[in-house]
Amino acid sequence: MNDLTPDREERSANLKGMGCSRKRVEDARFTQGKGNYVDDIKLPGMLHGDFVRSPYAHARVVSINKDAAMALPGVVAVLTAEDLAPLNLHWMPTLAGDKQMVLADGKVLFQGQEVAFVVASDRYVAADAVELVEVEYEELPVLTDPFEALKSDVVLREDLAGQTEGAHGPRKHHNHIFTWEQGDETGTNQVLDNAEVVAEETMYYHRTHPCPLETCGSVASMDKVNGKLTLWGTFQAPHVVRTVASLLSGIEEHNIRVVSPDIGGGFGNKVGVYPGYVCSIVASIVTGKPVKWVEDRMENLMSTAFARDYWMTGKIAATKDGKITGLHCHVTADHGGFDACADPTKFPAGFMNICTGSYDIPVAYLAVDGVYTNKAPGGVSYRCSFRVTEAVYFIERMIEVLAIELDMDAAELRRINFIKKEQFPYTAALGWEYDSGDYHTAWDKALKTVDYDGLRKEQAERVEAFKRGETRKLMGVGLSFFTEIVGAGPVKNCDILGMGMFDSCEIRIHPTGSAIARLGTISQGQGHATTFAQILASEIGISADSITIEEGDTDTAPYGLGTYGSRSTPVAGAATAMAGRKIRAKAQMIAAYLLEVHDDDVEFDIDRFVVKGAPEKFKTMKEIAYAAYNQAIPGIEPGLEAVSYYDPPNMTYPFGAYVCVMDIDVDTGVPEIRRFYALDDCGTRINPMIIEGQVHGGLTEALAVALGQEIAYDKLGNVKTGTLMDFFLPTAWEVPNYETDYTVTPSPHHPIGAKGVGESPHVGGVPCFSNAVQDAFRAFGLRHTNMPHDHWRIWQAANQLGLHD
Amino acid sequence: MIPAAFDYYRPKGMDEVIALLQEHGDDARVMAGGHSLIPMMKLRMAEVPHLIDLQDIDGLSDISVDQGRITIGAMVTQHDLINHDGLTAAAPILREAALQIADPQVRYMGTVGGNVANGDPGNDMPGLMQCLDAQIHLIGPDGERTVAARDYYEAAYMTDREDDEVLVSVSMDTPQGGYAYEKQKRKIGDYATAAAAVQIVKVGGSVKSASVAMTNLSDVPVWSEAACDALVGTACDAAAVKSAVAAMLGDIDPAEDNRGPVAFKRHVAGIILTRAIERAWSRA
Known part of the structure; x- marks a missing residue:
């Protein structure tokens, strides 16, 4: 029964289930101004x-x-x-x-x-x-610098005076909030002390803001x-x-x-x-x-809640031939006037401890110090899982700095340090268990598609031409390979205000064979009403067009922890599949009764149950639904409903390989993105069109953050970027053409193998854009310059390298 | 973003506009496209108890190109200006500049008159008008008068216009020779980090006349006579361009803002002006 006869193909297409680029059902109202905000x-x-x-x-x-x-x-x-x-x-x-x-x-x-x-x-x-x-x-007196705040006599939080213990352990100073330590400090220091090569760098991941349109x-x-x-x-x-x-x-x-x-958009805000x-x-x-x-x-x-504002100092140890042997990271985290970060309770710096990235690093240590300053509170995950953008930016910059230190190609350095396919599930030095990955395949595909060697050759020629005075434009090749940690999360270690981070789905099949499903999540533009119906369609054999998805009303929807940190598909999506399977199990019993065979003698086939070996004998899900309500079936209660509360056994770990090619006008500091290639592996793909849309959106927010978007303060604590005139929100004019690509490495522990994708492009995009800018100046001795790379900061980098002399 | 209360007027004739301005003094402002004034009112940075909308006044939206003279009504939008073939043929620099102002939606509403009259150092039209040696036509209680664009701007938002006067049009001789409007900005809709308007007339391989003005590099637009003089009589070679740029840098006075510090702005001003002169020369 595995070959699709035309009839089965047609039935399968009618379902509009997983893998189908179904048009978003939400858009009819949004594009007509009929949304209800x-x-x-x-x-x-x-x-x-x-x-x-x-x-x-x-x-x-x-x-x-x-x-x-x-x-x-x-x-x-x-x-x-x-x-x-x-x-x-x-x-x-x-x-x-x-x-x-x-x-x-x-x-x-x-x-x-x-x-x-x-x-x-x-x-x-x-x-x-x-x-x-x-x-x-x-x-x-105003304190806008966290390092100054830690030295100042000025007490910001007088309400906490004398409290030497905070929610996350001891406070070292009256403006200090917490220290969060992960990993093996002694072991890491030993490796650093004895390493053949150590690259060290301090980088500031500037304060920005999710700025949803609504x-x-x-x-x-x-x-x-x-x-x-x-x-x-x-x-x-x-x-x-x-x-x-x-x-x-x-x-x-x-x-x-x-x-x-x-x-109208959330992005953590x-x-x-x-x-x-x-x-x-x-x-x-x-x-x-x-x-x-x-x-x-x-x-x-x-x-309202800002994002980022992390001062990160890294030390990375390696052998002379580029094998990474240890990683040390210290963060001074500016939390503003109140610690209002949105993280699971036990993670005051979110999942910053994913900062070993996609690399097999034997030993690592992370310490984060949270600090009060006179800035707005927040520290939310702006289109990312908790602090994952910071972690990925950190490691992807450290890799580049190490490549400079080793005088090595940064793509090759990545390749020789990737966690290998056969190492999954892989336990990282800072504790996370990566579920699945095939990094080498993704990386090779990306580099081949963009003709990486050709790009490096062109870049070298450009450098020579620049030195000869024939051009004032330099070329940067930005690389990034990211691993996210999303889908928070297992109740055993993830809660918010004590509430475990499960999620839920409740399905009600109507007598005529259509359905409504309610979830504990809430779409802010992700297209849940479209994609969750597709998951269900494939699971229960009812067309996605006949399934209503409802979220957001606590009087009707089952309890759930909501939508952020790319958790909807990994958690609520799993609950949806599991609830669907309960429906299917009951439907199987009803079908067997109707077909007068044993339960085990029927099997699910797209939109029906068929008698094994006799596919002409079947009951469609429509028929089964009708019978569930209208026929007395011995031993089976009427109705066809199911609820699932899903506590994920692990996070999911989407990954991707991005390449950006950029030309930079050295005299004006204006960057021009010539090409952007994004390969995403989010496991099983539910709706390729929505994935592509998510990738475009996430990359655009990555471009914004890397190239200019910031919440800047002056010394008196005045916000300098309080309007969209100065706060960079890219429009179609600023956005390049994106090329999207994919590999599929399903999550082994997720019912449908999906990993989540909404935030990947932002997480991987920021370091990719930033690396492109920085790479353009590598030949002239640049090691690191901080984002945002707006015109004057790029110009300043060139100026400091003597390129205007 | 909620403005304070104001009275709204939409008079049919200019006499009525002048009368309202006389009655309310600096409590009244006329509005053309409103794309500078209304945001300022919403931010409560501009207090305008009496707002006079000019859109029902006839005769302010005309463009005429006639016998070597161009006249543009105050209510002509940037969009009108971009799409007027006769004007583009006569003065292509106007279209090139207008296409770099804000975004298409704003250009449907934003007007030449508002852009010229407001005195915002970030606006592109004032520098352009100075480059083209435009005349600014005002009407007030005592009738019409004309001021040279090069004499019109006094300081940021301060112009030669009296509170009871209305800018009705700008006019200029059809520009001659090669042109360029070069602008660096952070994003679409932004004011210039630096912008340059250049017209150059070439005769026999050398510069016969040149006009050079820059935008958002001082609290007023900067038309640099010294920069023009540095080009005249030369072959517009690298040395001449360099001395024109040096002259302009002597006349601008940029301030630090989110676009960057002064050193950056001065550097970019030089680059943008160099490119504008080179492009204008290549078209001359």
Whole structure:
């Protein structure tokens, strides 16, 4: 029965199951402007909130005078920390074991911090009233540099005064948050001390921001009659928000309904809980009316969760012929005014300990020091699993630096150090067990496709031409080979605020053979409604077009930890397949009954069960569904439903090989991307078209981060890049043509072998773009220069190498 | 991004516009495309209690190319300018420059008049108008008057225009010779890191006349007479270009911003001007 007869081919095509480039079912509404986002929600009597924010990065709040604001017609309330304190909501817990002010409690710690919440009948009145709230500040010394902060007498977090123990162990200084150590320090140091070659480098992975097109917002509606709170919001994890809201407010969880409607991009920015959400809830409870809060672009960039801001120092040891023998990494992590990183509880620096990358490194050590500064809190995973972009950038830069040290080709250096196919499952020096990989095959395919040797030859010729004065453009060949760690994660070591990071799927087959499936995740553009239906179609033999996928309403969806860290396919996708298999198991019994044979004598065949050896005798899933509801079957209860809560046995480890070819104008610092090739191995591929879209999007955000996107502060803690004029968000004009490619190495522990792909291109793309810039100057002695590589920094690198003389 | 309350006017005649401006003084502003003013109002950086929309005023959207003279109405959009064949034939530098302003969506709305009148050092049209020695036509309570673009800009956002005057058009002689508008920017929609407008007339293998202006390198556009003089009479060879660049660098005064420090901007200004002169010369 393995050869597809035309009939079977047609039946298989009709399913639109896994492997099919099915068009996104979401796009009909998005392309017609018919999406339903938080700001589209309008309720009768709804009030509008807006924040008074601190103009200072560090100041004492001496007084707040609400009188003028309250006198403005239409203003209903002005909330301050003093008003929230009786409810114990003036502070809230962060996901990182710290706490954060909801509204300024005596002082402010970053520019843009929320000081007061104005509630008015109209959005315009709210904005006018914000200007009428008189806040008296007393400026305090500002610390924007984490190294200075660790030496300064200035105490940023006075609320923690005297606390020498934090959520993640001892605090060494009043501005220190934690030290997180992984690996073998002694062993690593021994290897470094005795190594033939050691390459050392310090690199700054600058602060940036996920900047989703839709900013953050919420609408809270407290129904005082039935005691039920409904909260619509831009939440990547609506179920967690419900639990946290219940724990904070004391409202029982069944009386809270959290809804994530359509979400216009998250990229990690919408994982945490923001003061705006809390204030909209309190304001609704206080006023008895629905209250909407939606931030503007500048508020989003200056106050909601940033990403990166890691100072990383690496030492990599190797033999003279390039075999890596050890890796040492120290990170000084700038967390801003509060530690609000969104990481699993036991991982205060996320999965930074994936920093041995794709290489077989016998011994390694990682230490991360978290530090408070006068910057906005955050530290979220911007289109990546927890701190994986930082880890991959670190190792992919260290490899380049080592190649320089060894005077060796960086592609070859990678090749001789890759973990070999036969070593999987592979336990890395810092503890992770990589599930599967075939790095050499992917690397060889990539290098062959781009004619790597030809590129190096052309580059060498260009260098000579440059030296002869025939051109002012240099050529860079950027390489990166990344291994991600996604799909958090096994409940035994992954939780958020104590909640295990399983995920879920609940399927209900309707009597006429269509279905609805609900999941604990929430799409923010990933196309879940399209791809999860494809997984199910293949598992249960019902066309994807006949399956509705629903997420985001905690009253109807099963509990799950949400969508971030490329966890939806590895975890909820697995739950979907497992729930589908439960459906199929019951369907098999029903089919056997209907066909009057033993359960074991029927087998699943695309969209039906057939009698083994007699395929003309069959029952389609449609027939089976109808029978499940309408026929009394002895020993089988009516209905056809299933639920699966999936606790993944391991993370998944997607990987990829990227190459970027760039020409750089040495005189202006302008880079031009000539070619970008991206090979991704995300295991089993569910929808190739969506994968390609994800790769394009992730690469574009990688280009942004590598070439200019940053949240920059001046010495006084003022945000210098608070609008899209200065914060680089690439458009079609700045984006090159991407060539995508793939290999398939399924995950051995995932029910369908899928690994997740949404974040791979960002993780692998950033070092690839950066390496291309840096590689262009390698022949002239450049070892490392920090991102973002905007025009003036590239120019500066050239200038420091004497290329303008 | 929520503006303060304002009164909105959409008069049908210029008399009414002038009357409103006289009545409200600097509390009133006229708006053409609104792509500078409205964002500033939303940021509450510009307080405009009385906003006067010019779009119903007739006669401000005309382009005329006639007997060696070009006139462009204040409400002509960058998009109109780009797509006007007669204008492109007569003064191709206008199209080349306009194509480097903002993005297509902004160019549908953004106007020549607004770009010229606003006095924003980042705008491209002021430097271009100085390069082309354009005349700026204003109308006020005392009737019309004309100011040379080279005399119009006083400081950032400060121009020779009085509060009760409206910029109605710009005009210029049809430019002669080779041209180039060269601009470096960080991304589409950005203001220039450095931009140069150049027109060169070549006679018998040497420069007969040259006009050189740069944008966003001072708080006003910089038309450098010394840079022009450095080119005139030469064969526009490397030495001449170098001395023109040196002259221009003596006249600009860039400030550090997110685009980079002063040393970088001065370097890039020199490169951009060199490229613009070379391209204009190659077309002369």
